[in-house]
Amino acid sequence: MVLTPIFLGILFSLSLNLWLCEAASVIILDQEEVPYVKTSDTKAKLEDAILQGRVKQVARSCKELHEKYQVYDDGLYYLNSSRGVLYQTFCDMTTAGGGWTLVASVHENNMYGKCTLGDRWSNQQGSDPNRPDGEGTWANTVTFGTAESSTSDDYKNPGYYDIAAQDVSVWHVPNNIDLEQWSASSILRYHTENHFLNLYGGNLFYLFxxxxxxxxxxxxxxxNGPAIPIVYDTGNVDYNKNLYGPNSRQIFTPGFIAFRVFNTERAAMAFCSGVKPTACHTEHFCIGGGGQLAIY
Known part of the structure; x- marks a missing residue:
C-alpha cells in the first residue's frame, strides 16, 4: 500500500482501537456478583466458580453493566457471548455516557510491509488474485490477541460479531501503551451517535x-459503503485533517468514518478513519483490505 510519509509517521505507527456501544458482561455467582476483574484473587475466584458450574446469569451489555449494576470504572471485564464463550476485554464507562467495549484493534507491526505476516486485517500472504477476500477478518468469526496487549498486536474478540450494538467509537493510540494510559495517550478519539448500526445488522461483522x-x-x-458523521472526544476536524499528507487532504472530507471504499484500481479498503473520500486514491488514508491490492 502506498502511503504518504506523514500518514506513515502518524497513523500507521498507531493502533486503532474499535469499540461498540453495548458490550460487556457481569458474572452472577450464587448470590454474589463478580463484575470487575482487577486482582489475581478475583480472577482465580471467578475461574474456579466457572469450573464448578456456579455461574448463574450474565449481562451481555456494558450499558446494562453500567446502568443495572452501577459499574462506572473503565477497565478489564469478563464478558460472555450468546454462545457461552467467556472472554475478557476493556470497557469504556466514560465516553458519551459509557457503555462501550473494545471489540478489536488494528495494529501495524511493520510499516514497510505490504500484506505481510501480522497483517490480519488485510492479507498475510501478499497481494494474491486467488484470495480476493484476503484473511476475511472483517466479516468472519476468527478471534485473536488479548485486550491488554491490543496496542502491541492485532486484537479481535467475540463481541465483534456477537454484540447487538448501535454505534462505534475509534481511538488512535500509540503502540505499546499500557491500557491505563490509552485514553490519555490517544492522539485522536471519536464516536458516532446516530445509531447507524441499526441499519446494518447491529455490528461491524454484519456491516461488512x-x-x-x-x-x-x-x-x-x-x-462505497456508508459514511457516518462523528463526534470528536479528542481532537477536532482541523486536527484530524492535518494528520494526513497535503495531497490526501484535497480528496477527503474530515468529520466522518467511511466503510468499505474502493480506489481507482478497484481495490477495497475496510474503513477510513475520521474522513470521507471525495476522490479515488483512498489507499493513501484508509486501512484494512482484501487479498488483492492493485495499487501503483
Missing part, C-alpha cells in the same frame, strides 16, 4: 457482510 472487503467488487465513490 453487506459491504464485503473484496477486490473488484465495485468502483470508487459509486459503490
Amino acid at each position: 457482510k453487506k459491504f464485503p472487503v473484496r477486490f473488484g467488487l465495485g468502483t470508487c465513490l459509486t459503490d
